[in-house]
Structure formats: C-alpha cells, structure tokens
Amino acid sequence: MLSRIGEPRDASSQPDIGRSLFAPRDLLAEALAGMLQRPARSALTMLGTVLGVGAFVAVLGLTATASSQIDDRFNVLSATEVTVEDIAHEQDKFAGAAFPDDATDRVERLNGVRHAGVLWMVKPRRSAAELAVTAAPVGHTGGEALSVVAAAPATLRAAEPRLSQGRLYDDFHADARQRVTVISSGIAARLGITTLETKPAIFIGGQPFTVIGIVEDVQRQPDVLLSVLVPQTTAVEMWGRPTEGGRMLIATDLGAARQVAGEAPTALRPDHPEYLKAVPPPDPKSLRTSVTSDLEQLFLLLAGVCLVIGAVGIANTTLVAVLERTGEIGLRRALGAQRRHVTAQFLAESGTLGAFGGLLGTAIGTLAVLVVALIRDWTPVMHPVTLATAPFIGLATGVVAGIYPARRASSVQPAEALRG
Amino acid sequence: MTASPAPSEPPVIEFRQVGLTYPGPPPVEAFRPGDLVVRKGEFITVVGPSGSGKSTFLNIAGLLDTPTRGSFLLDGIDTGRLKDTERTTLRGRRIGFVFQAFHLLPHRSARENVELAMVYGGVPRRERPQRASEALARVGLGHRTDALPTRMSGGERQRVAIARALVARPSLLLCDEPTGNLDSGNAEAVLQLLETLNAEGITVVLITHDLAVAARGRRTITIRDGTLSESEQVGAC
Structure with a gap:
C-alpha cells in the first residue's frame, strides 16, 4: 500500500515524496459508503448471492438434519x-x-x-x-x-x-x-x-x-x-x-x-x-433416514447456479457503478489514490456486497432448515463448517465478480475523467 | 494583495522546454515547448480560448499527464524521473485541485468530502475531522460542515472543493475554471477567497477562458495554439 521513490536514480537531488496510503479501515469505510449510496440497488444486487448462499446452507443443513434423524422406533x-x-x-x-x-x-x-x-x-x-x-x-x-x-x-x-x-x-x-x-x-x-x-x-x-x-x-x-x-x-x-x-x-x-x-x-x-x-x-x-445423494447434488448444483447469477449481477452493477462514478474515480486519482487503491476500493465494494449477501443467505438458509425441522418435528442439525464457510462463499463471489469492473476502474484516465 | 514575490522565492512550477505531442497518426502537438517559472506565493492566471491547450497545461502542471519533451519540476522535483505511482503520490501531496464541476461526492457531508483529501495522504483518522473543520472554517463554511453538497449553493460547493484542496496543505492550488459554473456574485466570492488564500502565502494557478477573471492574477499567461506567452498585469485588482 505504499509507494516510495524506487531506485535511487538521483537520490541526492530528489527529496522524499512520501507515500500514498489507503488504510484497511479507510478501504472498508469507503466500500461501505459506496454500497450505502444506493441501498435499493445494493439490495437487489445482493439478491442473487443471498439466494445462492441461502440455497447452499439450506441444502447442506437439511441433508445434515434429515440424515441425523432417528427412526421413531428408537426412543x-x-x-x-x-x-x-x-x-x-x-x-x-x-x-x-x-x-x-x-x-x-x-x-x-x-x-x-x-x-x-x-x-x-x-x-x-x-x-x-x-x-x-x-x-x-x-x-x-x-x-x-x-x-x-x-x-x-x-x-x-x-x-x-x-x-x-x-x-x-x-x-x-x-x-x-x-x-x-x-x-x-x-x-x-x-x-x-x-x-x-x-x-x-x-x-x-x-x-x-x-x-x-x-x-x-x-x-x-x-x-x-x-x-x-x-x-x-x-x-x-x-x-x-x-x-x-x-x-x-x-x-x-x-x-x-x-x-x-x-x-x-x-x-x-x-x-x-x-x-x-x-x-x-x-x-x-442403522435407523437413520438416508437422503439420496443424487438429490443433494442436484440442489447444490442449483445453489451454484444461483451463485453464478449472483456474481453476474454484482459484476454488472459494479460495472455500471464504475461508469457512473468515473468523475469520482478521477477525483480520487487527483487526490493521490494509486491505481491499486481504486482497484481495491471497487473490489472491496463488490466483496462487501457479496459478504452481506452471504451473511443474509446464511441466515435465511438456517431459518429454512429450522422451519422445516420444526414442521417435521426434527432436531435441526447444522455443521459449523457450513455456517462458517457460507458467508465467505458470498465474499468470494463478490470479489470474483468485482475483478473486471475494478480493473476497468483502475484504468480510468484521471485527466479525462475530471473534464467537464 | 501582496506584492509580487521576490525572485528569491523558490519556484513551485518550473517548465524547461516542456512540450507534449500526442502520438498519431497524425501526431498532434498539443503543447509547444516553452519555459515557465511560477514561484512560491504567486497568483497567476492562465487564459486562452477553448482548444488552445489550457487543459493540456493543467494536465501537465497537475501531473495528470506527462510531457513528451523537456522537464517539469514541481517544488524542484524533476517529475520526468518519477514512476507513475510516485507522480500520483506527489500529486496528492503537493497539488490541490479545484474543478469547474466541483467533483464533490453527493452523498457525503461537506466535512467528509474534505476528509477524502487526507485518506490517501496518510493523515491519521482521528486528526481528519478536526483538520477538515478547520479547512471549512477557513473558506467560511464553518457552520455547514455537516451539510450535503446537494443542499448547497454552487458557491458553497466550490468553497467546499477549495477546502478539500487546501486541507492536504499543498504547495500549489491548481484551479480549472473555478468560476465557470457560478453566477457573478458567487464567482466574485470565490475569486476573493482565492486572493485571500494567496495573500496568506498559497501559490495559486488559475486557468480560465474569461479575460475578466484572468485579469485578477498578478501575472497572466496566455496560451494560444499550444504556445505559452506571458504578459505582466500591472495594477490588477
């Protein structure tokens, strides 16, 4: 995150310029602010990730719940x-x-x-x-x-x-x-x-x-x-x-x-x-109800499709945001933001969107498992690993979706962006 | 206004046969090689019709573009020898930009907009609100720190932008048509503010196509067809 005068080509005559910084906390604050600028759009963008992660959690949770249910005969x-x-x-x-x-x-x-x-x-x-x-x-x-x-x-x-x-x-x-x-x-x-x-x-x-x-x-x-x-x-x-x-x-x-x-x-x-x-x-x-793994795989595939749709949604929205915010990008570059800072900001924005979507999806998926378990009078079972990884799947989806828009953002020429 | 700074003041901008030709085809000579020295504490205006090369001058002086000929020294630093990232850092630290379109973030308060100029400069987070408030007070907006730009007049917005340009304590205030979007009253207020800041020792370079505005500078540089020429303004203001 810092740039210094590189090779001492003429160190004696060139005074120290200093460093450009973008502290992680600032990065997060900027990403959150960027996301909250258009809350409705952010919410809609998140939907794909919410559904994808929600389906993922629900499928794994329901499978775990169903397979650990014991026959009524056993009490x-x-x-x-x-x-x-x-x-x-x-x-x-x-x-x-x-x-x-x-x-x-x-x-x-x-x-x-x-x-x-x-x-x-x-x-x-x-x-x-x-x-x-x-x-x-x-x-x-x-x-x-x-x-x-x-x-x-x-x-x-x-x-x-x-x-x-x-x-x-x-x-x-x-x-x-x-x-x-x-x-x-x-x-x-x-x-x-x-x-x-x-x-x-x-x-x-x-x-x-x-x-x-x-x-x-x-x-x-x-x-x-x-x-x-x-x-x-x-x-x-x-x-x-x-x-x-x-x-x-x-x-x-x-x-x-x-x-x-x-x-x-x-x-x-x-x-x-x-x-x-x-x-x-x-x-x-020997009394456990077995859920056929074919069905489980089908549902996981559907969850994956939801995630891809979610990623495309985030990519699209972020790309639109980059085009809309060309002036802001130019301004940030004029204020000393390096290309990588701009990249980081848009990656963080799409990643935050994905992570929030992932968290929300995890909550909804867990709720779905709980409701089904309640209706069927089952003991809900969730593997901690599922719950722990689900938000990160959302985060990863967001970050991957943000790569292309973020690269576009970093290639914005400040001189052109600031004109007009 | 203060008197013109003595020639002993260190140069802030130094053009040594700086020229910029965009590679073709056909090659376009956007800026013809010329010399220019702007010393600390000066207030110069750059004037010229549209398409004359004012923007190219701004881009070179603002480190947004790199000359293809000659060397440009900012605060004595030869910018031609710097890497892109170093030029970016130098730009953030030593140049305060004021744009015709203000370029304020609409969903952030005036203070947050000003704080943005310190994010990349490594100013500690806890110092930023205080410094931003001080900068806003300096441009006469001490009472509007929490207002959103969308609720401000054009003149107020431009003053927020000036506060943002000032807050990082730059060597140079580079103003590109700062009054272009303002009515005459607000334009006058902004120009007076720039003059006050100059009187406090800040170097101001103001680019305009408006001759009346250009006349406010101690020195006026005219650009025509990419060529610099200087005419001393006597008794301006």
Whole structure:
C-alpha cells in the first residue's frame, strides 16, 4: 500500500515524496459508503448471492438434519430395553428351562441394570380347564379365554406399569408363593371387578387368587396387559417349570443396554450361555433416514447456479457503478489514490456486497432448515463448517465478480475523467 | 494583495522546454515547448480560448499527464524521473485541485468530502475531522460542515472543493475554471477567497477562458495554439 521513490536514480537531488496510503479501515469505510449510496440497488444486487448462499446452507443443513434423524422406533424406552430369550430347546431338546431361579439376582448385579426379571406364558399340562380364569368358583364352566403369565416381581417393575388401584406383588409374595395376581384394568372390567376394597379374588382353574393390583398401562411388554399376572414362584409350584418360551425383561440405564445384552447370557448361565439369546435395542445408526445423494447434488448444483447469477449481477452493477462514478474515480486519482487503491476500493465494494449477501443467505438458509425441522418435528442439525464457510462463499463471489469492473476502474484516465 | 514575490522565492512550477505531442497518426502537438517559472506565493492566471491547450497545461502542471519533451519540476522535483505511482503520490501531496464541476461526492457531508483529501495522504483518522473543520472554517463554511453538497449553493460547493484542496496543505492550488459554473456574485466570492488564500502565502494557478477573471492574477499567461506567452498585469485588482 505504499509507494516510495524506487531506485535511487538521483537520490541526492530528489527529496522524499512520501507515500500514498489507503488504510484497511479507510478501504472498508469507503466500500461501505459506496454500497450505502444506493441501498435499493445494493439490495437487489445482493439478491442473487443471498439466494445462492441461502440455497447452499439450506441444502447442506437439511441433508445434515434429515440424515441425523432417528427412526421413531428408537426412543429412550427402547434404548434401555434388553430382552433375553430362552432358546435352550433349540440347542438341546433335554435342556429344560434355561433361566435359573435366581435369574433376577444374577442380572441385577450387572452394571447398568435397573430391573430384570423373567416371564413366561403358563401352559396347561393336561387340559385348558386348568387355566380357565373366572370371577367366581362355580358357574362359568369355560371361563374367560385369558392367558396366565408368570412374571417375577422385578419383571413388573421393569415393565414400568401405571397402577390404577392397589399395588404390584413383591419379593415377599414371590418367596412365600402367595396366590396373588395383578391384572390390567381391561381384564378387571371383563371379570366385573371394579374395586379392590372388597378384596376380590379371581379363580384360575378353580384356585382362588387375590387381586392386589389393577394396572392401567405398561411402558414395556404391552402384551402382558392381555394376561393375568402371577408370581413366577407360585406358577412353578402350581403348574411346574416352563419347558420353553421363557424370556427375561431387563431395564437398563441409558447407554448400558448393548453392554448388558452382551453380558446377560453369561451371567445367567455361565455353563451354557448359548441357551440364551439377548436382544439389544436397535443400533441408532442403522435407523437413520438416508437422503439420496443424487438429490443433494442436484440442489447444490442449483445453489451454484444461483451463485453464478449472483456474481453476474454484482459484476454488472459494479460495472455500471464504475461508469457512473468515473468523475469520482478521477477525483480520487487527483487526490493521490494509486491505481491499486481504486482497484481495491471497487473490489472491496463488490466483496462487501457479496459478504452481506452471504451473511443474509446464511441466515435465511438456517431459518429454512429450522422451519422445516420444526414442521417435521426434527432436531435441526447444522455443521459449523457450513455456517462458517457460507458467508465467505458470498465474499468470494463478490470479489470474483468485482475483478473486471475494478480493473476497468483502475484504468480510468484521471485527466479525462475530471473534464467537464 | 501582496506584492509580487521576490525572485528569491523558490519556484513551485518550473517548465524547461516542456512540450507534449500526442502520438498519431497524425501526431498532434498539443503543447509547444516553452519555459515557465511560477514561484512560491504567486497568483497567476492562465487564459486562452477553448482548444488552445489550457487543459493540456493543467494536465501537465497537475501531473495528470506527462510531457513528451523537456522537464517539469514541481517544488524542484524533476517529475520526468518519477514512476507513475510516485507522480500520483506527489500529486496528492503537493497539488490541490479545484474543478469547474466541483467533483464533490453527493452523498457525503461537506466535512467528509474534505476528509477524502487526507485518506490517501496518510493523515491519521482521528486528526481528519478536526483538520477538515478547520479547512471549512477557513473558506467560511464553518457552520455547514455537516451539510450535503446537494443542499448547497454552487458557491458553497466550490468553497467546499477549495477546502478539500487546501486541507492536504499543498504547495500549489491548481484551479480549472473555478468560476465557470457560478453566477457573478458567487464567482466574485470565490475569486476573493482565492486572493485571500494567496495573500496568506498559497501559490495559486488559475486557468480560465474569461479575460475578466484572468485579469485578477498578478501575472497572466496566455496560451494560444499550444504556445505559452506571458504578459505582466500591472495594477490588477
């Protein structure tokens, strides 16, 4: 930015002329003033860059947002749920039930496990009448077609039930093999049970079970709502061990599910971990919605076209400004502005236009992503790099567009420009 | 008016057989080789009909054009030896221009217009408003510093332009038809201002086609067909 007397051709007789300067701050001030001289024209000129950069940001933002959305199936509840299935009969016909009696203790000792308990559907050994559920000891011969599910107290806790009346059975009931049951409100209605204050009982195969709780809803394993739940120890005593179809429900801490799924079979059956199959929650990565990259590229191409149009607009306006402001250019040259100062000023003006367009485009693009995310109930995701580069793309567009007009400006002959 | 400066004053403009021929075809001899010395503190007028070479004289003296013959010394500096960028710097530092068309930026206040003359001269930003205000006060516009040129009369605009020419403290005030766009009242005010500034020691070269204006100078140079000739004005003003 400075010019001095170059080679000391005759240094002794030529006094120092000094330097011509154009400080960066002055350059910026002049560029801003030049832009604000015609605000409407500047705004229109910016439009192309705004659209281009806006489209760029919106496309990249929407792609990032869409691709990081996780399927509805994946939520906190399913992410903390592990089920372990008894597949012992597939491995060995004579293996019997794979779950040990102390299954709850074994699994709840693992890190990250909140509740763990077994459940199985009780199967009649001889006839279906063994498991006929009725509200009274006599009368209905067939009984209600309800299934009976044996579940450990911890299983109920893991299912996260919401009780409408009464309570869940606990370890005391299980240890004492008490004949108690927990039923859903739907079953209660079918059996004519409206209140627990009368200590109602239901009959399973003629055997009375006291209803101690009515469950309104469960968070996990909703199929148990269709069944009459009894403690697993009571079920074993009355109907024997299950031969197959047993499973375990484990509620874990967030993030611990996959680890627990890996450990549970060994913890339950160190001798035959292969008898058990742990089902971890689905991997969120595999559930991501994929946006086809073809579409993304098409939109980026459109953004590029917008930018080119924006650049042409800026070039055109700047060129017109150069022609209009020939007098001003001549004046600046008369006041000591070097050619490169004039070049710099017009480059700065077009660059400022581009940068403002880029900033505005970034804002609009981000807003578009936010609106779409809001409508689709998505979490908006923006890569910081996208946001950081977008205004610079606008700046670069402006500067490139300004090269030719700025060169034209610097070649203005001050003597001719000042005439008239 | 002060008396003519003594010959001992250093020359501001020194033409040594300066000539300018535009290369053809056909070559045009816009300015025939001639000598001229303008000393510090002088007020000279350059007069001639249109097309006589006044503009060429202005361009050479204002370092806007380079002579093809002879040498032009500004403040003793041989401008023929300078590079283009150096001539530009010299122009910005030592010559204050006043144009017929004022050449003010319409969207900037009077003070900002004056400050523009200091942007390229390396005057620190914080000093500029003060100096601009002083220059405007010197031309009698101390009360109009924030006015836009579009809201000013022609005379006021030309005074802003003069303030802009003065603010960089040049050696030479080069005025090209400064009264050409003004009515007689404003023209008289501007001429009086230039005379006052000259009396304060500023060298003024005024180019005009108007003989009445030309008569205001201590010396008058006549240009005819690109040739300089001098006629001493006695008892002007």
